[in-house]
Every structure is written in C-alpha cells, then in structure tokens.
Amino acid sequence: MALCVYNTLTRSKDPFAPLDPGHVRMYVCGPTVYDRAHIGNARPVVVFDTLYRLLKRLYPRVTYARNITDVDDKINARAQESGRSIRDITEETAAWYHDDMAALNALPPDVEPRATEHIAEMIALIAVLIEKGHAYAAEGHVLFSVSSMADYGALSRRSRDEMIAGARVEVAPYKKDPGDFVLWKPSTPDLPGWDSPWGRGRPGWHIECSAMSGKYLGISFDIHGGGQDLVFPHHENEIAQSTCAHGAGTFARYWMHNGYLMVDGEKMSKSLGNFFTVHDLLAKAPGEAIRLTLLSTHYHQPLNWTDDGLAQAKQTLDRFYAALARVEDVPPGAAAEPHLAPVLAALEDDLNTPAAIAAMHDIVTRLNKAEAADEQAALKSALLQAGELTGLLASAPEDWRRGAGVPTSGLSDAEIDGMIAARAAARASRNFAEADRLRRILADAGILLEDGAGGTGWRRG
RNA sequence: GGCCGGAUGGCAGAGUGGUUAUGCAGAGGACUGCAAAUCCUCGUACGUCGGUUCAAUUCCGGCUCCGGCCUCCA
Numbered sequence: 001m002a003l004c005v006y007n008t009l010t011r012s013k014d015p016f017a018p019l020d021p022g023h024v025r026m027y028v029c030g031p032t033v034y035d036r037a038h039i040g041n042a043r044p045v046v047v048f049d050t051l052y053r054l055l056k057r058l059y060p061r062v063t064y065a066r067n068i069t070d071v072d073d074k075i076n077a078r079a080q081e082s083g084r085s086i087r088d089i090t091e092e093t094a095a096w097y098h099d100d101m102a103a104l105n106a107l108p109p110d111v112e113p114r115a116t117e118h119i120a121e122m123i124a125l126i127a128v129l130i131e132k133g134h135a136y137a138a139e140g141h142v143l144f145s146v147s148s149m150a151d152y153g154a155l156s157r158r159s160r161d162e163m164i165a166g167a168r169v170e171v172a173p174y175k176k177d178p179g180d181f182v183l184w185k186p187s188t189p190d191l192p193g194w195d196s197p198w199g200r201g202r203p204g205w206h207i208e209c210s211a212m213s214g215k216y217l218g219i220s221f222d223i224h225g226g227g228q229d230l231v232f233p234h235h236e237n238e239i240a241q242s243t244c245a246h247g248a249g250t251f252a253r254y255w256m257h258n259g260y261l262m263v264d265g266e267k268m269s270k271s272l273g274n275f276f277t278v279h280d281l282l283a284k285a286p287g288e289a290i291r292l293t294l295l296s297t298h299y300h301q302p303l304n305w306t307d308d309g310l311a312q313a314k315q316t317l318d319r320f321y322a323a324l325a326r327v328e329d330v331p332p333g334a335a336a337e338p339h340l341a342p343v344l345a346a347l348e349d350d351l352n353t354p355a356a357i358a359a360m361h362d363i364v365t366r367l368n369k370a371e372a373a374d375e376q377a378a379l380k381s382a383l384l385q386a387g388e389l390t391g392l393l394a395s396a397p398e399d400w401r402r403g404a405g406v407p408t409s410g411l412s413d414a415e416i417d418g419m420i421a422a423r424a425a426a427r428a429s430r431n432f433a434e435a436d437r438l439r440r441i442l443a444d445a446g447i448l449l450e451d452g453a454g455g456t457g458w459r460r461g
Numbered sequence: 462g463g464c465c466g467g468a469u470g471g472c473a474g475a476g477u478g479g480u481u482a483u484g485c486a487g488a489g490g491a492c493u494g495c496a497a498a499u500c501c502u503c504g505u506a507c508g509u510c511g512g513u514u515c516a517a518u519u520c521c522g523g524c525u526c527c528g529g530c531c532u533c534c535a
Contacts, residue, residue, distance in 0.1 A: 029535075037535090044535045074533075158464060158531075205533085227535030228466090234534090259466085260529070269534055296484090297474070302467080302528070309473065312485055319484090322498065346475090354475050358483035368499060432494055439496080450498050457498090 003058060003348045005223070006300055008231060008255040009155055013350050016254065018222045023061045025221035026052065027213040027252065029230055030112070032069040033093035034078045037100050038275035039290070039305060040227075040261035040268045046291050046391070047258045047299040047351070048225045049106040053389050054347050065216045066109040067209060068094055070116050071202055076191055086192060100278040103287035104294075105391040113212040115203065119194045121211040122203045125245055126183045126196075134244040137198050138174035140186030146179040149240050155255060156232035181237055183207050206237035213252075214242065224252030228259055258299045265304065276305070286400075288392050289314040295353040295390060316357070317392065317400070318459070323364045324383065325397035325457075332384055333377025339363055340382040347389060360386050403460035410445045420449070420456050 003016040018024045028048045031037060037045075048064075055062045070090040079086045098108070115122075126142055129135035134148045146152050182204035187193030193200040213221065219242065226235065235255065242251040261268045268275045281290055292313035297303040342362070346355035363386065367379040387393030402413065411419075419438050426434040439449055448461045 031535085032533095041535050047535095072533095156464085156530085229530075229534055231465095232530070233532090258535070261535080262528075265528070267529065267534095300466095301474090304473095306473090308485090312473065316484065319498095326499090352475070354473095354483080358475070361483055365500085427494080430494075436495070443497095448497065451493075451496080452498080459498095 003054070004350050005254055005256055006350050008257050009253075011157075014254070016222075018059065019220060019253070021059065023063065024055050024059045024223075025063045025217040026055070026065070026223040026225065027209070027217055027221060028064070028066045028109070028224075029209060029226040029234070030066040030068050031093075031097050032072045032074060033090045033097065034072065034075040035093065036277040036279050037097050038268065038277050039281060039294075040275060042101070042104060042278050042290070043261050043294050043299075043303065044225065044227050044258045045101050045106050046104055046294045048256075049104075049391060050295065050347070050353065050389070051223075051225070051256075051351055052107060052109075053391060054351070057344075057389065058348075063111065063217060064109040065111040065113065065213060067212050068097075068112060068114045069205070069208060070094070070114050071192055071208075072205065096279065100282070103282050104278065104291045105287060105394055106291075107391075111216045113216060115208040115212070116192075118208065118212050118215065119203065121215055122207045123184075123194075123196050125207060125211045125214070125241065128245045129183065129241065132244060134240075135183055136176065138176075140199050140201060141172075141174055141182055142184040142198050143175060143180040144183055144237065144240060144244075145176060146181070146240070147177050149244055152179075152240055153236060155236050155239055158232065181206065181233065183241070206234055207241060209234075209238050210241040210245070213238075214246070219246040219250045221252055223254045223256060225256045225258075228257040231255075231257055256299075259297075259302045262302050262304045268305065281310075285310055285314060286317070288317055288394065291391055292317060292357070296357065298354055299351055316361075320360065320364055320383070320387075320393055321395070321397045321400040322459075323367045324380065324393065325401060327367065327376045327380050328397060330373060330376045330380055332381035333374060334381070335374070335378040336381035336385060339366075339379055340385050343382075343386040343389065353390065356386070356390060360390075401457070401459035411442070411447065416442065416447055416458060420458065423449075424456065 004013050005016050006013045026048070028044060031041060048066075052062065052064050068090075070086075075086055075089060078084075078089055082089070102108075126135060129144065130137065130142065133145075135142055135144050137143075184196060184198055184201050184203055184207075186199055186201045191202065193202050213224070224235065224238075239251055243249070263274050263276075266274060278290070289310060290313075293305070293310050294303065296309065296313060340363075342359035343356045346352045346359055349355070360383065363379055363383050367376065367383060370376045370379055384393060419442055423435045423438040426432070426438065442449060442458070446461050447458050450457045450459070
C-alpha cells in the first residue's frame with residue numbers, strides 16, 4: 001500500500017508522489033513566540049510529527065522545516081505590556097515551546113528557521129514581486145496586488161468578490177484593492193525594524209514562510225502543513241507570493257490541514273481564552289497520554305478536548321505498557337512485519353491514526369495471549385515499531401507503571417515495597433483481613449496491586 | 462449574507478453499497494483467598510425525509526441540528 005494524503009488543494013485523497021523520491025521535503029507553520037503553547041497549538045505539531053515519522057520510514061531522506069515567527073505585532077504588544085525586551089520574550093517562549101513539544105515526543109524538525117534571521121531573503125522576495133508587477137509600494141508599505149494574480153483564492157476556493165463581500169475590516173486608504181495584503185510595513189522608532197528599499201520597517205506575516213521555505217526546501221517542495229485556520233488568508237497568501245515570484249506550478253504540491261481543537265464544543269483559541277496550555281496539562285498527565293489523545297481522532301476532524309478523553313488515553317497506554325512489561329525479558333525479534341502491516345497501512349491511508357491505534361490494540365491482545373517465545377518476540381517488536389511510528393511507548397514499561405512523567409506525591413517507592421512485603425507475609429499466613437487492609441491503604445494512595453505468578457506488582461492508577 | 466465541514470451503539474471513535482471496527486463503560490464466564498491485570502462471550506449503532514439500486518449507515522437531493530471560516534489564530 002502506498003501513502004495517500006488528503007490534499008486541500010484538490011479536496012481529495014491523492015496518492016503521494018514526491019518530487020524526488022530520494023528526498024521528501026515538508027514545511028509546517030510553527031509558532032509565533034509570545035506565549036505558552038496551548039493544546040490546540042500542539043495538535044499540528046503532533047500530527048505532522050507523526051507524518052514525519054512515517055515519511056522517514058518510507059523514504060530514504062526527509063527534510064522537515066518548521067519556522068519560528070519571532071517578529072509580530074502580538075510580540076510587540078506583549079513586550080510593551082510587560083516592559084521586557086522582545087528578545088527576552090521570544091527566547092523564553094521558544095525554549096518553552098521546545099520543552100513542551102519534546103514532552104509530547106515530537107521530534108525536532110530538521111530546520112527551524114527564525115523570521116528575524118531571514119529579513120534579507122524576505123526583502124529580496126518582495127523586490128522580485130514588485131519587479132514582476134505583483135506588488136506595489138505605498139506610504140511606506142508594500143502590498144501584494146491580488147488582482148495581479150488570476151487564480152488567487154484557489155486553495156480556499158473563494159473568489160475575490162466573496163472575499164470583499166465578507167470583509168469586515170476597514171480598508172486602509174493606501175490599498176489599491178481591498179483584498180491586497182501587506183508584505184512590508186513601516187516601523188516607528190520604538191518598534192523592531194530593518195532598513196529596506198521602502199524605508200525602515202518590518203515584514204508582514206505571510207512573507208516569512210514563502211522566503212524561508214524557498215531557502216531551505218527549494219521553490220518547489222512536497223508537503224505544506226498547518227492548522228485549518230491557516231488556509232485563509234495565510235496559506236493562500238503564501239501561494240500568491242511564492243508562485244508569483246517563482247512561476248506558476250511552483251511551491252507546495254500537497255497541502256495538509258489538521259482540524260480544530262474544541263473545548264466544550266467551541267474552538268479553542270488564545271483569542272477566546274478557553275485554552276489549556278501544554279505546560280499545565282503536563283503537570284497532571286504524561287506527555288504520551290496527551291499525545292495519544294491528540295491522535296485518537298483523525299487529524300482532519302475536529303477534536304473535542306475532554307478530561308475523559310485524556311483519561312482514556314492514559315488507560316490505553318497502561319494496557320500497552322502492561323503488555324510490554326509481561327515480555328520485558330523477551331528480546332524483540334524478527335518477523336514483526338506481518339504484525340506491523342495493519343498499523344502501517346492505516347497510517348499510509350491519510351494518516352488514519354485511530355485505525356492505527358486499533359491495530360495496536362490487536363497486537364497487544366495477541367501479545368497477551370502469545371505463549372511461544374518467538375511469537376512474543378515478533379509481536380513485541382511490532383508493537384515497539386508501531387510506537388516509534390506514532391511517537392508512543394518510548395518509556396521503559398516499569399517507569400510508566402510507576403508513574404513516569406507525572407509528578408507524584410504521597411508514598412515513596414520504598415514505603416510501597418515495604419507495605420507489599422508486609423501484605424505478602426499476611427497472605428502467607430492466610431491473614432487476608434490484614435492483607436486486604438494494606439491493599440486498601442495503597443489503593444487510597446493511588447497504588448494498584450497486581451498479584452501474579454512471579455509476585456506482586458504495582459502501578460500508579 | 463457568502464463559503465466549508467460534520468451528524469455512527471451509554472461514551473469516545475474508524476470504516477463500509479450486501480459479511481466483527483477498536484477502546485472505555487456495562488453483563489456473564491475463566492483465573493484469583495478475594496481483588497486487580499489478563500483471556501473468552503455478549504448488546505446487533507449509523508440525524509430526518511425522499512431518490513438511485515436486487516440491496517444504503519455507506520451514493521444523490523431536500524430538511525433539521527451542530528461547528529468553523531470570511532479579522533489575529535494551529
């Protein structure tokens with residue numbers, strides 16, 4: 001089975017055929033660094049990280065670029081409110097971002113360009129657009145001329161008339177056309193700015209992605225990803241900038257967009273204020289459980305974030321890790337491919353992670369039943385490889401069972417072991433009342449016991 | 462107003478023109494001192510009204526409801 005992806009450009013699930021099968025290139029819009037990432041920001045990161053992992057398995061070389069937007073009016077506003085320097089804020093926020101995404105087992109991208117380090121490339125790109133008649137300077141601004149591009153609106157499938165009819169913003173007087181968008185804008189002395197042919201100023205939001213993707217991936221590359229809310233205007237404008245500068249048919253060939261993250265049936269966003277930060281969630285749930293929650297719904301669908309969903313993901317991982325713990329001493333073996341195939345097939349079918357997880361459940365059930373060592377070895381290997389593809393099961397089973405990743409309070413491991421020993425003694429003398437009393441105390445502390453052939457194990461529930 | 466999505470069993474959530482999703486919860490059983498974990502068995506779901514078809518949850522159309530975009534946003 002070959003990889004298929006839903007392409008927003010064609011609105012259909014298309015077979016994926018990279019420009020260069022020896023080198024797949026993908027660009028995903030990264031964060032604007034002015035605040036903690038919320039769980040909605042994490043969804044595209046986890047989704048495209050999973051795609052990245054799949055691509056790396058299917059192709060010899062993958063270059064994944066994800067930008068950091070460190071020049072933006074929201075950052076400027078944050079700096080003014082707090083009295084801190086812009087640099088301070090962007091550095092701190094970028095570091096938080098890296099920590100939080102790493103906790104979700106998201107691999108770092110191969111390239112992570114920062115907007116402020118690519119101003120020269122943006123200025124050069126803007127100059128080309130002016131030269132080719134797709135942009136014009138006016139009152140210190142440079143604007144992209146939407147009317148200069150015949151098929152502007154192709155990605156979001158809206159006509160220029162529709163956009164104008166729906167526009168709720170006041171049209172700046174220097175715009176020739178209400179749909180024209182800013183490539184460069186003037187900065188006052190107190191705002192960050194760079195010298196340019198159009199005076200001291202700063203770039204518009206869209207130009208950085210065109211400039212940086214072109215620099216690191218080439219003027220044509222395979223996949224461009226991001227959240228659905230970026231389709232218009234951000235991605236539409238990226239297409240306009242890049243194809244007008246470099247020629248029709250250039251730029252990204254497959255556009256992939258993840259659905260929104262909802263809370264209580266409403267879109268979660270910073271502007272609505274109904275968001276959970278990844279950082280806060282990590283204090284009460286392991287990163288893998290958060291990641292699995294995000295992968296439990298197909299990436300194209302909206303995902304309603306609930307505590308119950310998170311708890312279920314944790315429970316699922318408990319089951320997976322318990323299976324791995326049972327075969328801890330079995331070295332992963334060969335012949336895993338047939339067992340892994342359904343997982344791979346699900347992922348290759350437009351990244352169908354819920355189906356892939358179902359296939360992992362099937363592997364786990366068969367692993368739990370397997371008695372022959374070679375069968376256990378093959379299934380264990382298949383499960384671990386599925387974990388690598390989905391970015392799950394990266395912990396040691398014992399660490400997971402003992403509560404790895406979540407700050408714990410209460411009983412220490414030594415205290416727990418002591419009580420288990422006391423309970424074992426009580427059971428040996430058939431004093432079950434005492435044994436049950438001890439088990440009850442542990443249960444109240446969140447420690448669940450499991451009596452097995454080889455003794456009593458425990459886990460944090 | 463314009464343009465998009467979605468509606469699946471108690472819950473979450475895939476998928477399919479006629480055959481089991483999967484998980485959780487629930488019921489029964491095996492195992493256990495009792496539990497837990499594990500394994501086995503079970504409920505026979507696809508918003509509504511029409512149409513196409515031998516056959517539709519699955520294709521087409523109307524309707525209802527929900528959500529989103531059109532402005533910064535992952």
